[in-house]
Amino acid sequence: xxxxxxxxxxxxxxxxxxxxxxxxxxxxxxxxxxxxxxxxxxxxxxxxxxxxxxxxxxxxxxxxxxxxxxxxxxxxxxxxxxxxxxxxxxxxxxxxxxxxxxxxxxxxxxxxxxxxxxxxxxxxxxxxxxxxxxxxxxxxxxxxxxxxxxxxxxxxxxxxxxxxxxxxxxxxxxxxxxxxxxxxxxxxxxxxxxxxxxxxxxxxxxxxxxxxxxxxxxxxxxxxxxxxxxxxxxxxxxxxxxxxxxxxxxxxxxxxxxxxxxxxxxxxxxxxxxxxxxxxxxxxxxxxxxxxxxxxxxxxxxxxxxxxxxxxxxxxxxxxxxxxxxxxxxxxxxxxxxxxxxxxxxxxxxxxxxxxxxxxxxxxxxxxxxxxxxxxxxxxxxxxxxxxxxxxxxxxxxxxxxxxxxxxxxxxxxxxxxxxxxxxxxxxxxxxxxxxxxxxxxxxxxxxxxxxxxxxxxxxxxxxxxxxxxxxxxxxxxxxxxxxxxxxxxxxxxxxxxxxxxxxxxxxxxxxxxxxxxxxxxxxxxxxxxxxxxxxxxxx
Numbered sequence: 011x012x013x014x015x016x017x018x019x020x021x022x023x024x025x026x027x028x029x030x031x032x033x034x035x036x037x038x039x040x041x042x043x044x045x046x047x048x049x050x051x052x053x054x055x056x057x058x059x060x061x062x063x064x065x066x067x068x069x070x071x072x073x074x075x076x077x078x079x080x081x082x083x084x085x086x087x088x089x090x091x092x093x094x095x096x097x098x099x100x101x102x103x104x105x106x107x108x109x110x111x112x113x114x115x116x117x118x119x120x121x122x123x124x125x126x127x128x129x130x131x132x133x134x135x136x137x138x139x140x141x142x143x144x145x146x147x148x149x150x151x152x153x154x155x156x157x158x159x160x161x162x163x164x165x166x167x168x169x170x171x172x173x174x175x176x177x178x179x180x181x182x183x184x185x186x187x188x189x190x191x192x193x194x195x196x197x198x199x200x201x202x203x204x205x206x207x208x209x210x211x212x213x214x215x216x217x218x219x220x221x222x223x224x225x226x227x228x229x230x231x232x233x234x235x236x237x238x239x240x241x242x243x244x245x246x247x248x249x250x251x252x253x254x255x256x257x258x259x260x261x262x263x264x265x266x267x268x269x270x271x272x273x274x275x276x277x278x279x280x281x282x283x284x285x286x287x288x289x290x291x292x293x294x295x296x297x298x299x300x301x302x303x304x305x306x307x308x309x310x311x312x313x314x315x316x317x318x319x320x321x322x323x324x325x326x327x328x329x330x331x332x333x334x335x336x337x338x339x340x341x342x343x344x345x346x347x348x349x350x351x352x353x354x355x356x357x358x359x360x361x362x363x364x365x366x367x368x369x370x371x372x373x374x375x376x377x378x379x380x381x382x383x384x385x386x387x388x389x390x391x392x393x394x395x396x397x398x399x400x401x402x403x404x405x406x407x408x409x410x411x412x413x414x415x416x417x418x419x420x421x422x423x424x425x426x427x428x429x430x431x432x433x434x435x436x437x438x439x440x441x442x443x444x445x446x447x448x449x450x451x452x453x454x455x456x457x458x459x460x461x462x463x464x465x466x467x468x469x470x471x472x473x474x475x476x477x478x479x480x481x482x483x484x485x486x487x488x489x490x491x492x493x494x495x496x497x498x499x500x501x502x503x504x505x506x507x508x509x510x511x512x513x514x515x516x517x518x519x520x521x522x523x524x525x526x527x528x529x530x531x532x533x534x535x536x537x538x539x540x541x542x543x544x545x546x547x548x549x550x
Contacts, residue, residue, distance in 0.1 A: 041071075042072070042074040047086070050087075061092040062091045062093055070098065072087045072093070073107045075104070075116065076116050079108070079112075081113075081116045095126055095129065097131075100131050100132055101131040102135075105121070105126075109138075109149055114152050121157055133165055134166030135165050136160070138153065138161050138163065141153070142174040142178075147371050161190055162187075167198050167200075168197070170192065172184065173204050176211075178211075179211060179215065179216045181213075181219050181372070185371055185374045185375075188376030189375070189379060194220065194228055205217065205221070205229070206239050206242055209239040209248065209252075209255065217254055217255065221255065222388060229258055229259050230259070240256050243255060279407030279408070281330065281334045281405065281407035283405075284405045284406070288326055294463055294466065294467040295323075295436070296320065298462075299316070300316045300439075302439070305440075305464075312435060315434070319431040322428040323432075325424050326425055332417045334406045338396050338408055338413055338414045339386075339397035339409075339411035339413040341378065343380055343394075375395050377393065378395045382395045383537055384506055391404075396409045398494060401495040413533070413534070416529065426478045429479075432471055436467060436471065440464055440465075440468075443461065444457060444460075490525055
């Protein structure tokens with residue numbers, strides 16, 4: 011695969027915007043580049059300078075105005091003889107140059123005056139390709155939404171804007187293109203898909219977005235040299251990406267095996283197994299600990315604690331059902347019953363003051379085709395976006411999110427208490443049922459021989475206790491700080507979890523007391539109440 015990169019060529023000292031008083035404005039080109047309207051008018055109206063001819067490098071004044079996003083300069087040039095579709099030696103127009111820095115204002119002027127949005131240069135690049143190459147997501151969305159630019163058009167090498175965004179690693183641009191149904195399976199002349207390019211360049215986030223939004227077919231496509239994306243990543247030394255893609259392939263294979271080998275019982279998780287883990291020890295506890303014939307008679311105190319453990323176990327079963335069956339906070343998608351999502355073009359009329367839209371392109375879900383709240387994430391297992399996504403728990407066969415996190419926390423708290431109380435009762439029952447033994451007979455040997463059911467229960471209970479106690483402690487800590495498991499695991503990727511100094515800072519942490527009170531009373535916290543503004547750029 012060729013690794014050379016071909017982009018829009020803009021070579022001049024005028025690429026940087028500097029105040030006019032710090033540079034020498036010598037002609038219409040430098041005046042246009044630095045936005046010096048007075049000098050430009052002087053050159054044109056007094057010195058009769060032409061705006062329709064290029065400079066020594068073949069670049070036009072309108073291209074320099076477009077590059078630096080000066081709409082008033084561009085409008086003046088067009089009104090005084092400049093051609094909005096003038097092309098340089100690379101056949102690039104002013105709209106190509108506007109796409110380099112994402113000049114939406116100047117692009118509107120150009121388009122209103124007849125600029126051809128589908129004009130291509132000698133490499134076959136259109137404005138959409140240039141925008142993708144430079145990661146100008148807002149510009150790309152603007153010309154697609156307002157001018158219906160072809161966002162899936164191939165260049166001379168058969169590469170679409172999605173290929174270029176994947177190659178350069180612009181995850182937000184990838185999200186936008188996938189949101190608009192760009193073809194993820196398109197192969198260029200070398201047989202490479204966007205995933206091939208992302209894998210070759212080692213762009214982790216780009217690969218992650220493509221894998222989550224794609225199908226298993228993209229993982230196994232081979233290029234003209236016979237390489238799949240995972241083989242390319244491995245060949246280039248990108249081990250983390252090779253592992254990501256390899257795990258995605260295994261996950262697809264696992265889901266296929268579960269579908270055809272295990273039926274629907276385990277297709278969505280291990281809730282049936284967890285049910286057995288609760289019910290099995292519960293029966294064992296009642297038969298081998300509380301009602302065992304070879305143990306002493308149950309006292310009132312022991313009976314009270316024993317039936318407390320049984321009641322907590324039954325409560326755990328109820329909470330397991332609630333966690334597994336309850337909507338964790340799925341966000342409605344276009345076509346869902348009662349959905350208010352704009353099915354025509356949700357990006358055309360974005361309300362910039364909306365509490366849902368914060369200007370972060372990572373809020374786009376290319377799979378669900380929605381603009382989601384900042385803390386919502388897409389679960390690849392459930393294939394839905396979940397509000398305040400915490401994690402997907404296979405043991406409840408469901409996600410843990412805004413609407414069922416309190417139920418989940420109650421479940422693991424009940425599990426901790428059940429394990430602790432039942433273990434205490436079991437130890438007490440075994441201890442009181444063991445008589446004084448001869449020196450040559452060991453206590454452990456006696457207990458195993460005479461109370462095997464109680465011993466088995468105690469071993470299982472200890473393992474369960476360690477697991478649920480660890481989970482309960484972790485969840486309690488996160489609730490106190492109002493942060494999710496997913497946010498902790500991916501804090502480095504989420505810009506809204508960083509302060510102005512770049513260090514970790516949670517904008518939703520209002521203090522332990524308020525965080526806990528909101529969670530216990532309402533079951534969730536309000537994402538609209540942030541402790542410090544503004545929200546930064548987000549990644550998903």
